[in-house]
Amino acid sequence: MAEQPSWSHAIHVDGGFRPPAAGGTIPVHDKFSGELLGAAGRAEAADVDAAAASALTAQRAWAALPYTERAEVLRRAAAALRDRAGLSELIMRETGGIAGKADYEIAAATGELTEAAALASRPVGEVLRTGHPGRFSVCERVPVGLVAAITPWNFPLVLAMRVIAPALALGNAVLLKPSPETPLSGGLVLGEVFAAAGAPPGVLQVLPGGEDVGRRLVEHPDVAMVHFTGSTAVGREIARTAGALLKKTSLELGGNNALVILDDADVTQAGMIGAWSSFHYQGQTCISAGRHIVDRAVADAYLSDLTARAAAVTVGDPLREGAGLGPIINDTQLARARRLLDEAVAGGAKVLTGGTNEGRYFRPTVVVDVPPDSELWTEEIFAPIAPVAVVDGDEQAVAVANATDYGLVSSVVGTDVHRATEVARRLDCAMVHVNDATPQDEPLAPFGGIGRSGLGGRSGGDANLEEFTERRWRTVAGGPAHYPY
Template sequence: MSSVTLETSAVKGASLLDPGAWDGKLFDGDWKAAPKTFTVREPATGEALGQVGASDPQQMGATVARAREAQREWASWTGEKRAAVMREAARLFEANRAEIVDCIIRETGGVRGKGETEIQGSIDELYHSAALLIQPEGELLPSPNPARLSLARRVPIGIVGVIAPWNFPMLLAMRSVAPAIALGNAVILKPDPQTAIVGGVVIARVFESAGVPKGVFSVVNGGADVGEALVSAPGVRMITFTGSTAVGRRVGELAGRNLKKVALELGGKSPFIVLDDADLEAAASAGAWGSFLHQGQICMATGRHIVLRKVADQYIELLANKAKHLPVGDPFRAEVAIGPIMNAKQLERVHQIVTDTVQAGAQLAAGGSYEGLFYKPTVLTGVTAGMPAYDLEIFGPVAAVVVVEDEEEAIRVANDTEYGLSGAVQTGSLERGLRVAQQIRSGLVHINDQTIGDMAGIPFGGCGASGNGSRFGSTTNIDEFTEWQWMTIGATPTRYPF
């Protein structure tokens, strides 16, 4: 893995990703030899990037016990002292930006711009989390006794378990990890095993160097058995999960049985409405970005292009032309727009959806084929309700075009899904855009933009099958990662008639 090793003065010239520090090991504040390991591979080539220590689900209790002990001390630190650690972690990410981006490209199969976006988003999460610590810590409440204060204050939840996916493994971990730790919690992170280096090792090495106390941050690696052990561990008070709706239902079920708070950010089938007064060139550009960015492997990806019939032929021609001219290949070794699908199972699923949709009566305007794990950007036209590409989250570079007669039908089709994550409207009339956008059932909606967008300072989350109403980002992180405690204060003891 020499091509992605990182140099940092924080570890006195040693490489942050020197395999000697972490290869075959697990992190619970210290790097410890693991009884088993697994290999993380580069999807574009199959090349091994490193050996990661595999966790034993039976040892989850020991990890939780260490986190519980460390959390009590960490929560007693002043807000400014904790904020300083967050800012130092952000500085370390920035100092090692180039090397970390290379690692993101190789491990996730994303293009360089995706890697840059991911590391910048992670840095932003750390700075925003540090800023949370200058917010008021509670509220002064009315008291019937003027000699007694009544107040509500926010206190850490305790231990937060974070389960992160493979598509944006660093960023989608950090948006929970950073605010949870900043607000005085301990965190146990389970990255996806396909991206356990950039999604686990890199974060652990940075936090270790930034001064996060031992035990406050831990990483557990493995499959569903490790995830279920984390969700079920009695000492873990909250679980945040980002991933598929099917797995999210299982996480919610297990968390509910154990009376844990749970924040679920799940799948999507985000509508992209093109009205008949839209700038079609701009709309096609935005629509291509929304469906093809990172091979469509994004929960907010444009799931259906809902186009008014009056402009449908022209829009489809523009969109298909963009798809045909996007270069596909290894993003670490060539200047391309589209990299590999993450694994063979996912590629087979994408191609099956495309094939079944064509067999159901849709037409291919572009793409529909692949070489290895590289799937060509695909445009499907004539997509109607009941077809796989209409109903299912594809998670591949596929644009499904649905033609509708008018604005009202566009709104109905946009809402004809169990998901509710993001949406977008393209129009030449702001008034019309607002009218349509306000009727889209989703946690996010954009006028004259595409469906993909996230920043540290916004309340991110979906509804329906896209999530349980939790929100990541901005000061909503305080709501998610702390809980209320009522406190009363009196100068003298209250006397009662007993």
């Protein structure tokens, strides 16, 4: 793949690409072959300060524009993203995902832009009743100001756009720090797209970098809001820092998600849902199923179906082999997956299929008899591993599903939809699906978690109004006021 010259050694500030102040770079490698794709600029704290100063001025002018002009920029960005040559292959190579995953990202990110364009015209205030004759009283929504978006590597394009599009639509400016694993498709591409769409310089700044950049964004006095998507451990640190500074914070964190299979489930349908929920994109999503909770009446049949599906998946480079799964993102993630599985097996768990890897290519794995106190059962996995527990009846299924501090998403599978829905209502999580996989996302749906899975609001649809604006009470007196002094 030809390197995009404007990206080389660059960050994106003031509407264009330029070298970072210290001149450092982040090498970007093909996750399949290991070959060098290019290099992004490595921003540092000084670059954050310069970008924030520029963004502060740009945001005020951007917010003052008629909503029609902001909406038009977003529509042009959607067209530029949709038509950008080579983007799907770039996402594949940079993330290690298959073509379907890359195409989903482009479609979902485009959807975020078109929905945000409509969001720009939504009413942003209400007239309030007042007990003061002659007073006009309103509650209006105003932009937060500068939004720092710190985004992950697993779905870099869409998870960045989920913040950028609505934040810009509502009059904010965004300082984006993409993951160092994916600074191109998750960062510099977006700078290019919005520049092509005619976004004013400074409303979107892209600052690839390490922990120092993230820390400076959180601490910067001009940053009014921090939106972080990533691990619970990092989210806690951001919450501590932002809380001390009294900053608005939205944290979309990890999950230990339950897939509940009831005794009347169609086993073939349940197996397909289970396989997709745990193996899709190597299990590297916060909404993957990390716990399969299966009624004993269908457990043998379910395990047989799920195991067969796992064994049939081709793992390799989809650009060369048409594979269904690619590599784990990096050696750190691979080592963690191996450790979680090996420790569970040492504690008595049994691997029914998979459990092996060639380099970072990890076979889809089904494992039973997992100790309930093992990290494979209690923590987010981020690998294509499906731990299965057998339960007796709906009551035990609900109890096991709720035995976690996470609260992101769950799914319930059963033929009796009313019964399955009633079970779903009892699950302690922010999102729940009946007769469908745990990985679900739509631009209009409120996405986020509770407990260890999130802190703050929700992204998507009307929730974005709450997320990226602040309420302001404004009154206008109809005549002179009278006070005792």
